Amino acid sequence: MKVDIWSDIACPWCFIGKRRFESGLRDFAHADDVEITWHSYQLDPSLPEHFDGTEIEYLSDRKGMPREQVKQMIGHVREQAAAEGLHYDFDKLVVANSMRGHHLLHLAARHGVADAVKEALLSAHFEHGVDIGDPAQLVEIGVQHGLDATEVRAALDDPAVRSDVEQDFAQARASGIQGVPFFVIDEKFGVSGAQPAQTFTGALEQAWQASHPLVMQEAEGAVCGPDGC
Template sequence: MKIEIWSDVACPWCFIGKRRFEAALAAFPHRDSVEVTWRSYQLDPTLPEHYEGTELEYLSSRKGLPAQRVSQMFDHVAQQARAEGLDYRFDAVVVANSFTAHRLIHLAAAHGRQDEAKERLLSGHFEHGQDIGSREYLTSLGVDLGLGRGEVEELFTTDKYANSVRSDVEEARSLGISGVPFFVIDRKYGLSGAQPAETFTAALNQAWQESNPLVLVNSTDADACGPDGCQV
């Protein structure tokens, strides 16, 4: 079973959705047969490399909402995050374009470290006030993940993996994805948003049953028991 997840490093619901999906996957009996691939998506590709302002100021300006309303949204999302064991600190978030961070995730995927890169970037952004657009931070993170320093630094001197990120975004559009997180199972089932773990569990079970149907091998009925009793 193949599961593709479109998400953005700068999306708070994407981290929450990751945790809820992971909870469902951990309890899934066939989890060892599941391949998870992270796909790139940018909520705001027009964002400059760095934004001179706070997350509250940025969202208030972008959405045209009063600062108090945005602050209330932060409180709600942070509460949901805490329920998943996450400690969001919106007051410390560094607003930056996520494009290069997505390229780092693609590089990590080439080394079998994609999930770890995604996890570290999300946590760094929302829990630790790290600058996901910083060359110093991304290089340090890449090296810490076991990626070659030279390969990581190529992200800042070439356009390596840029087309991979753009291809993911374009593919999202072709699938009708307009928001993240978005989970696609075997290119047949789609789940939008940070659904409860129970919803992911139901989707995993349904997809598995349909791709692995039970085949009845006996040609004739044999003696058996049912709701109305046993055959005699």
């Protein structure tokens, strides 16, 4: 069974959603039969390679949100992340365009390490203050997960890789996806947002039952029916 996940690296709820989905998947009886594909999405494609300011300043200045509201929102997100064992550090966070990070993810998918690299990128951005727009940092993350440094460096600005990334964007638009994280289970069931783990488990079970209907086998034996036993 396939699960397609649209997500941005620069999205705090995407990391929380990843954790909650993983928890829900662990409680799913057929977890070993689930194939996960990560898809790219950008919340702010217009963001320059680097924003000279904090996350609070970015959300306040570029999104027009009152600063006090931003602080409260960030505090709530930090609490939700902590409940999932994540340690967000918004004071150290480097606001940067995530496009090159998505290039790295597509290269990682070709080599079968997309989930590990996705985890590393999210953790680097939200927990460790790593600049996800810096090619040197991205090469280091790729190498840590078995990728060739030269291949990573080339992929970060490869037009062919960018075309693959933009195809994910286009597929999201065609599917009506307007926010992330967004999970599509077995190409039929959509789950929007960082839902509780139980919601993911239930959606997985529903999708599994829809694609694996109960097969009735006839066999002799004593039964009861409308006319008696």
